Amino acid sequence: MSNLTxxxxxxxxxxxxxxxxxxxxxxLCPAADGATFDCVSPVDGRFLTKVAACDAADAEKAVAxxxxxxxxxxxxxxxxxxxxxxxxRFADLMDAHAEELALLETLDMGKPISDSLGVDVPGASRAIxxxxxxxxxxxxxxxxxxxxxxxxxxxxxxGVVAAIVPWNFPMIMTAWKLGPALATGNSVxxxxxxxxxxxxxxxxxxxxxxxxxxxxxxxxxxxxxxxxKALALHxxxxxxxxxxxxxxAKQLMIYAGESNMKRVWLExxxxxxxxxxxxxxxxxxxxxxxxxxxxxxxxxxxTAGSRLLVERSIKDQFMPMVVEAMQGWQAGHALDxxxxxxxxxxxxxxxxxxxxxxxxxxxxxxxxxxxAQTLQETGGVYVQPTLFDNAHNAMRIAQEEIFGPVLTVIxxxxxxxxxxxxxxxxxxLAAAIWTSNxxxxxxxxxxLRVGSMWVNQYDGGDMTAPFGGYKQSGNGRDKSLHAFDKYxxxxxxxxxx
Ligand code: NAD
Numbered sequence: 373m374s375n376l377t378x379x380x381x382x383x384x385x386x387x388x389x390x391x392x393x394x395x396x397x398x399x400l401c402p403a404a405d406g407a408t409f410d411c412v413s414p415v416d417g418r419f420l421t422k423v424a425a426c427d428a429a430d431a432e433k434a435v436a437x438x439x440x441x442x443x444x445x446x447x448x449x450x451x452x453x454x455x456x457x458x459x460x461r462f463a464d465l466m467d468a469h470a471e472e473l474a475l476l477e478t479l480d481m482g483k484p485i486s487d488s489l490g491v492d493v494p495g496a497s498r499a500i501x502x503x504x505x506x507x508x509x510x511x512x513x514x515x516x517x518x519x520x521x522x523x524x525x526x527x528x529x530x531g532v533v534a535a536i537v538p539w540n541f542p543m544i545m546t547a548w549k550l551g552p553a554l555a556t557g558n559s560v561x562x563x564x565x566x567x568x569x570x571x572x573x574x575x576x577x578x579x580x581x582x583x584x585x586x587x588x589x590x591x592x593x594x595x596x597x598x599x600x601k602a603l604a605l606h607x608x609x610x611x612x613x614x615x616x617x618x619x620x621a622k623q624l625m626i627y628a629g630e631s632n633m634k635r636v637w638l639e640x641x642x643x644x645x646x647x648x649x650x651x652x653x654x655x656x657x658x659x660x661x662x663x664x665x666x667x668x669x670x671x672x673x674x675t676a677g678s679r680l681l682v683e684r685s686i687k688d689q690f691m692p693m694v695v696e697a698m699q700g701w702q703a704g705h706a707l708d709x710x711x712x713x714x715x716x717x718x719x720x721x722x723x724x725x726x727x728x729x730x731x732x733x734x735x736x737x738x739x740x741x742x743x744a745q746t747l748q749e750t751g752g753v754y755v756q757p758t759l760f761d762n763a764h765n766a767m768r769i770a771q772e773e774i775f776g777p778v779l780t781v782i783x784x785x786x787x788x789x790x791x792x793x794x795x796x797x798x799x800x801l802a803a804a805i806w807t808s809n810x811x812x813x814x815x816x817x818x819x820l821r822v823g824s825m826w827v828n829q830y831d832g833g834d835m836t837a838p839f840g841g842y843k844q845s846g847n848g849r850d851k852s853l854h855a856f857d858k859y860x861x862x863x864x865x866x867x868x869x
Pocket of ligand 1: 492519536537538539540541543563564565566594595596597599600604615616617618620621639640641642673674675773775801841842845846
């Protein structure tokens with residue numbers, strides 16, 4: 373872990389060279405029409421840099437180049453073992469630049485510097501390395517043919533991949549797409565969020581330095597409704613992978629239908645239930661996990677445990693423990709290494725979160741802690757972790773994704789009722805249950821319609837486990853070998869012997 377103090381990070385921030393240009397065919401370039409937008413830090417309101425506001429002309433250029441690069445075979449036909457070496461080098465370079473990447477990430481979107489350094493950089497480099505290391509260990513299939521025929525079942529790269537990613541884990545979300553997309557030999561165009569474009573640009577530079585050929589990894593910063601839409605409607609993008617809101621995910625399916633029927637893989641929103649049964653093995657552990665599940669990353673997590681379902685018989689005993697655990701998650705200056713809750717991504721998002729807090733109050737949920745903006749003297753955008761008790765599942769704070777540190781507590785009386793409440797959501801990303809009863813754990817886990825299920829913990833998993841959602845939380849899976857399916861087409865070749 374780093375010994376850097378807040379003053380050290382401040383000094384480094386002042387000296388940081390920040391790049392906001394697009395990255396096409398291995399070179400930095402302005403948007404075709406020269407347009408830019410200002411990148412301002414939510415940490416303290418400082419101006420960071422001007423960022424290229426790419427649009428349709430840039431998408432045109434990047435897609436044509438990515439297609440030509442793909443067809444040249446310089447990456448797509450490279451031996452898997454060689455691609456592996458380069459991807460491992462890319463991951464190593466990210467680790468070597470960990471402090472710089474972490475600082476960029478924190479300044480750009482507000483998360484605590486200790487998390488950027490301890491979670492985001494290693495999480496992203498691990499994803500690149502894991503996929504790279506896997507690619508020379510995967511075999512194709514030979515079908516069970518008659519003796520005089522040979523049937524080959526092979527996986528081929530799809531070609532040109534557009535990856536549209538959000539701002540909450542900019543590097544990790546980018547790496548979850550890039551790992552399998554690059555390992556399988558595709559050319560990729562990343563469209564980072566306009567709220568967090570900086571680390572994707574830096575990652576592309578490091579990829580080039582590692583040996584990933586020019587044109588294989590391109591980055592087009594800009595807005596969703598301009599360059600994002602142009603990529604989604606493009607006739608020569610083969611696959612569109614997305615992480616972001618359910619609203620935009622639905623729009624992307626329409627764009628695909630209106631254009632070339634490109635494959636569309638979506639990781640979207642969530643409203644995950646964290647269910648504490650009376651027979652939880654340790655209520656204190658459950659309370660601490662409940663606070664972490666909503667406060668980590670300022671609650672800006674698709675998997676945030678935003679609905680805490682508590683069995684009524686233990687509720688009076690359990691809630692003081694939750695309140696105490698929430699007190700351990702105070703907002704602080706994001707460049708302070710001791711901070712656990714940093715800045716929200718921008719003023720607009722703060723307004724959204726405060727609007728939900730008002731909705732909770734108007735619906736007469738009991739406000740137990742937090743409920744207001746804080747740290748205004750920093751010039752940044754911070755909110756107090758907030759806890760609403762005695763809510764019910766029809767309230768807006770129980771149904772809608774707040775994407776901030778706002779926890780909604782709902783009591784229940786039976787296992788059936790807990791399952792019914794948990795499944796009463798348009799989302800199906802994740803859930804957790806706390807119980808000492810093995811049968812109840814398995815039965816409840818089976819009954820919950822979610823892509824990730826945790827028992828007696830919250831948010832477990834690593835690169836070996838697929839990640840994604842049921843229902844309107846999306847389709848397909850990131851991470852694990854299952855993610856490779858999104859970036860490959862299956863070909864059957866039948867040979868007469
Ligand atoms: P968002 O949907 O607003 O934006 C995501 C990306 O889509 C951005 O790059 C944006 O510029 C782009 N975009 C917006 N409009 C577009 C359009 N018309 N055409 C093409 N692209 C467009 O989401 P956000 O606010 O950046 O991120 C928060 C959301 O991401 C939350 O809903 C969260 O749950 C979700 N998320 C999901 C996962 C997961 O794995 N399921 C992980 C992280 C975040």
